[in-house]
Amino acid sequence: xxxxxxxxxxxxxxxxxxxxxxxxxxxxxxxxxxxxxxxxxxxxxxxxxxxxxxxxxxxxxxxxxxxxxxxxxxxxxxxxxxxxxxxxxxxxxxxxxxxxxxxxxxxxxxxxxxxxxxxxxxxxxxxxxxxxxxxxxxxxxxxxxxxxxxxxxxxxxxxxxxxxxxxxxxxxxxxxxxxxxxxxxxxxxxxxxxxxxxxxxxxxxxxxxxxxxxxxxxxxxxxxxxxxxxxxxxxxxxxxxxxxxxxxxxxxxxxxxxxxxxxxxxxxxxxxxxxxxxxxxxxxxxxxx
Numbered sequence: 001x002x003x004x005x006x007x008x009x010x011x012x013x014x015x016x017x018x019x020x021x022x023x024x025x026x027x028x029x030x031x032x033x034x035x036x037x038x039x040x041x042x043x044x045x046x047x048x049x050x051x052x053x054x055x056x057x058x059x060x061x062x063x064x065x066x067x068x069x070x071x072x073x074x075x076x077x078x079x080x081x082x083x084x085x086x087x088x089x090x091x092x093x094x095x096x097x098x099x100x101x102x103x104x105x106x107x108x109x110x111x112x113x114x115x116x117x118x119x120x121x122x123x124x125x126x127x128x129x130x131x132x133x134x135x136x137x138x139x140x141x142x143x144x145x146x147x148x149x150x151x152x153x154x155x156x157x158x159x160x161x162x163x164x165x166x167x168x169x170x171x172x173x174x175x176x177x178x179x180x181x182x183x184x185x186x187x188x189x190x191x192x193x194x195x196x197x198x199x200x201x202x203x204x205x206x207x208x209x210x211x212x213x214x215x216x217x218x219x220x221x222x223x224x225x226x227x228x229x230x231x232x233x234x235x236x237x238x239x240x241x242x243x244x245x246x247x248x249x250x251x252x253x254x255x256x257x258x259x260x261x262x263x264x265x266x267x268x269x270x271x272x273x274x275x276x277x278x279x280x281x282x283x284x285x286x287x288x289x
Contacts, residue, residue, distance in 0.1 A: 002112070005059035005083075006035040007074045008043070009066030012090040016043055018101070019065065023048070025105070029112060034059060056081050061111070061265070067091020072240045075123070075141045079260035084118045086111060086265040095183060095279045098267055110267050117266045122178045122199050122220060123258035126239055130251050139258045140239035142181030146226055146253060147173035147206065149234025154209055156229040161203075161222050168229060169213060173206040176224050176255045180262075183280070185241070191215045195272050199257070224255040 004026055008019055023033050023045065033048055040049030050058065062078055064071045064087045071087045078085060087097030088104060099107040110116055126144040128136040138144075148155045158168045177186035179194040182202050187193060191204035192215060199220035205213045218224070228235050228251045237253055238244035247253070 003032045003060050005062040007064045009070045068096045071096045072141050075262040079262050084263040084265045107267050119264045119266050121180050121262040125258040127254045136245045138239045138243050141262050142184050142240045143177040144255045145175050145238050152233025158227040158229050160225040169205045169208050171205045171208040175204040177202045220257045226253045
């Protein structure tokens with residue numbers, strides 16, 4: 001019996017009846033379906049709930065119902081156990097998800113028949129060091145971003161790659177992105193697009209007050225060290241736009257390749273460039289471009 005976990009964005013419209021259909025469909029095919037206790041309770045199926053620690057231990061595959069944000073969160077939780085994720089898009093863009101709702105049942109048939117591949121994606125680890133002690137450690141699939149607060153002036157970020165000093169950026173912030181994250185905030189800030197199978201990091205300053213400051217592409221084995229040199233104003237670290245902390249003067253942020261990788265299930269033979277044409281052009285249409 002295959003144990004399949006469900007991660008559900010409960011904020012999406014009409015998600016409850018869809019989950020009920022998925023549970024019935026999988027159960028009829030001798031699959032065990034589980035989900036987090038709070039999700040199961042909210043959907044009226046408490047018998048399917050497991051504590052998160054047990055859920056991660058027992059699940060073989062996770063179906064992620066939501067958008068890219070839901071998948072990013074799930075990737076951080078599942079990566080240490082190497083659990084593959086199938087993203088089912090209930091959002092608008094769904095760049096990281098694999099199928100939309102009209103493709104759901106044929107996609108699940110392929111999944112149970114084993115007609116899929118697993119694509120591994122590099123992740124980042126960011127650590128905040130304050131007065132010699134690590135005060136925060138987070139991992140992410142897209143990016144680690146150091147930014148100024150809403151009312152702050154330019155911030156100054158002393159940046160090193162390995163033991164080499166790069167520069168002190170006077171900027172609104174700095175993005176360190178994976179290849180997966182190169183299509184997200186880094187792209188909006190002028191960074192390059194990178195095919196997802198590569199192992200590298202993209203360092204992109206946000207609105208730098210400098211004529212020469214341009215994005216850097218560095219080896220994945222490198223370590224980026226950023227020291228906050230701004231005494232005034234709020235400075236924040238965010239990872240995947242979902243977690244992070246406030247930074248203080250002289251805090252050091254160390255960013256490097258994470259020990260674990262996200263594992264994404266692929267049911268279709270679609271190239272990265274096909275997805276760019278389809279998804280990013282769709283994003284422009286939705287934004288009225």
